[in-house]
Amino acid sequence: MLLPHGTVIAVIDAHNFRLFRNIGDEANPELAEAPAPRLDTHNHSGASHHGSTVTMAHDAHAAAAVEWLAQEVQGHRIAHLVVIAGPRSLGELRKAYTKGIEQALLGELAKDLGEARGPEILAQLRGR
Template sequence: MLLPHGTVVAVVDGKTWDLWRNAGNEAAPELARIETPALVEHNHSSGGSHASPHQQDETAHATAVADWLGRQVGGHKIEQLVVIAPPKTLGELRHHWSKPVQNALSAEIAKDMVGRQPADVLAALRGR
């Protein structure tokens, strides 16, 4: 997969996330870490929810990540976006993508890559 200069790669799981920006070019990408902002994660589940507290926390995290990404795309701070997340987290994120985020997404990869080195993330993008 070609990764245009400036593309943001969000690597997310149910608890944490990493942000990278391609500081290289399409043919020779170089991922530079972006400071990952603290998120305000609200658990808005109803008292009648059958989800476990752990599942509710994962949902709140995914919702907060999607909201932050939506604000960045809407504010033109992110033009192109790639998201890598385990299938369950990716599914939850998809529920919250705004239309602008959907348009900015160039790829979604269902894989657990949080905490991995840039070379590993690039390998996952190439193996897509």
């Protein structure tokens, strides 16, 4: 997968939301971790389905992450986006994608890389 300069890679798991930006170019990508945004999960109760408290908390986290990404895309602060999340989380994220996110999205990876560093993430993206 080619990652243009400035591409944002969002790594989302049940508890964390990490952001990386490609500070290199397409031929030689280099990921720099950006400060993690603070998410407001209080307005995302996960009330759309009945499940465990843990499941609802994970879904609320995913919804808050997508909301933050949508605001960044709409504000033209993210032009190119890659989303990495575990399979279940990625399914929840996809339900909330906006048209803007869909247009900015270069790709997705259904893998739990919540603790991975930049080089590990690049290796996984190249392995696609």
